[in-house]
Structure formats: C-alpha cells, structure tokens
Amino acid sequence: MRLIFSTLLLTIASAVTASAGHPLVANEGGTLCWFDADGNCTAKAQLSGAPHDIHVLDNGNVLTHQNTEVVELDGKTHEIVWKFETRKLTDKRRIELHSVAPLPNGNIMVALSGQGTIYEINRDGKVDRKFDMKIDRPHPHRDTRLVTPIVKGDDWTYLIAQEGDGYVREYDRDGKIVWDFDVPMFGKEEKGGHGPEAFGDAVFSAIRLDNGNTLVATGNGHSLLEVTPAKEIVWKVEQNDLKDITLAWVTTLQVMPNGNIVFGNCHAGKGQPQIVEINHDKDVVWTFMDFENLGNSVSSSVVLPQ
Numbered sequence: 001m002r003l004i005f006s007t008l009l010l011t012i013a014s015a016v017t018a019s020a021g022h023p024l025v026a027n028e029g030g031t032l033c034w035f036d037a038d039g040n041c042t043a044k045a046q047l048s049g050a051p052h053d054i055h056v057l058d059n060g061n062v063l064t065h066q067n068t069e070v071v072e073l074d075g076k077t078h079e080i081v082w083k084f085e086t087r088k089l090t091d092k093r094r095i096e097l098h099s100v101a102p103l104p105n106g107n108i109m110v111a112l113s114g115q116g117t118i119y120e121i122n123r124d125g126k127v128d129r130k131f132d133m134k135i136d137r138p139h140p141h142r143d144t145r146l147v148t149p150i151v152k153g154d155d156w157t158y159l160i161a162q163e164g165d166g167y168v169r170e171y172d173r174d175g176k177i178v179w180d181f182d183v184p185m186f187g188k189e190e191k192g193g194h195g196p197e198a199f200g201d202a203v204f205s206a207i208r209l210d211n212g213n214t215l216v217a218t219g220n221g222h223s224l225l226e227v228t229p230a231k232e233i234v235w236k237v238e239q240n241d242l243k244d245i246t247l248a249w250v251t252t253l254q255v256m257p258n259g260n261i262v263f264g265n266c267h268a269g270k271g272q273p274q275i276v277e278i279n280h281d282k283d284v285v286w287t288f289m290d291f292e293n294l295g296n297s298v299s300s301s302v303v304l305p306q
Contacts, residue, residue: 026301114140131175146205166201
C-alpha cells in the first residue's frame, strides 16, 4: 500500500549510496525487478505491459498492473496469483490503466483513463462504488497518473494526479472535489520530450503529509512541491537543486519513517540516479542507479518495509 496505509511507494536502479540502501521493487517497461538493500537484483518477473503503479500488500505480495489488467504477484515465487481485466468495466474502445491501489476494506481502486472513472471493485470484479472525474482535457493516455487513497477513519478520499489537466484534485468517494491544486508553470513555456530538456505540468503523483500539506511530484515539471491546504507552496525542490543530480520526469513519492523523501527520477539519462532520497534540508541521503537490469524509463517502484 502507499504512504497512506502502511506500504510505501517510489522509483529505481544499481546503487550509488551515501547511506544504507533500501530493498525495493521497480520496473523497466514490463520487467519487474526485486532488489535487496545492497542493490542486487534478486528476482525478476515479466509483465505484458509497463506498470505505473506498484504496491506491496501486507502479505508481501505485489499489486500492480499490466496494460489494462490488474495483477497480484506472489512475493516469494513472483508468479501471478490473481488478475482482473478492467476492460470488463467499460465499453469504451480505448482505455488505459495507470493506477491501482488496495483499499482498507479489502477492495481495490482502479482508475480508468479514457473512461474517466474511478472504480472500487472486489476480487470478483464486482463494482461496489464508482464516480466520474472532472476532466478538462480528456485523453486516454493522460486523464490520470497515480491515485492515492487518503484514509480518514473508516472513510477515505482520493488524491488524483490528472496529468493532462495539470491538476491534483482530491475527491470524496461520491466524486465531489474537496480540494485541488493547479500545478504551476512558473512563467515558463511548455517544451516537448521526456528528458531534462522537456518542461510542463504533467503531474505524476501526490501524497498527503502528516502536517496536512500535500507533496506533489510534478512529472515533467522536474520538481517536488509541498503545498498547504490554502495552496501556498512552502517548500520545493527544483531541477538543479540537488548536488550532481539533474531531475527529469519526477514520478513516484514515498515518505520514509524518518521523514526523508524518496522519489523517482525517470528519463534523466545515464549517469543520473533513477531513485533519490533526500531530507528536508535537500541533502541527498541515498541514490539508486542500475542501467544493467533497468534503464532510462523506470516509471514506478516501491521501497520495501524492513
């Protein structure tokens, strides 16, 4: 599960470490890799499509997706033990699946881009609840990136990174928007591409911090932003703020128990870490880089609990 439950999230690669490493799971395309704390790849599983979202369940299994199919892999054998084809939920011709998440009641959240709908389903695929998102610029590839449930007692809301709109929106389970944030361009012009040369507001993920603020990974905005409920940016990390590191597509987010932040640095190029850990003073605590088992398109990862 992601930060909000008890499992943690992030991105990947062979280790350039300034401190002890972390065991993790990460992907390059459809290849899912397990790494130990020393950066050794201990196992691989091949999926039929590249996932953007990975969760480690309480039983050690991995919940992720391949193309439009939700899959659960055994944490020891790395074999698929359960799957569900989300095309059964819609009659739309083109849909994409970028985010799945385990829910506190045992159900699974599924976000279907192209359909523009958030579903809560059980293991039989029965829909217990659903709502349509507000989408200003609909596109099957860009309606959503990561969706993070925020548990509040017996209920929860959803922080949704809506890449195409350049917005983070928080919805309740009835589909009402209870908070939003327009990811700023900071006066810059949009530039195409995926690497450090690109620029935009294609937001990838957001998580709610313990202090009530929201941490945003801005995707091709090359930055991390901490935003108050009043939408004031009170802390940020920009493209060249970290020593000897250039940020490209900033993707997954994870807050560690000591308060450090781990985030994904996708498409940054060789010589640049695919995962970075920093403290609040912007000191680089740990990096991870592996261009042998992974590559330049590490889109998602999870640091495993120790």
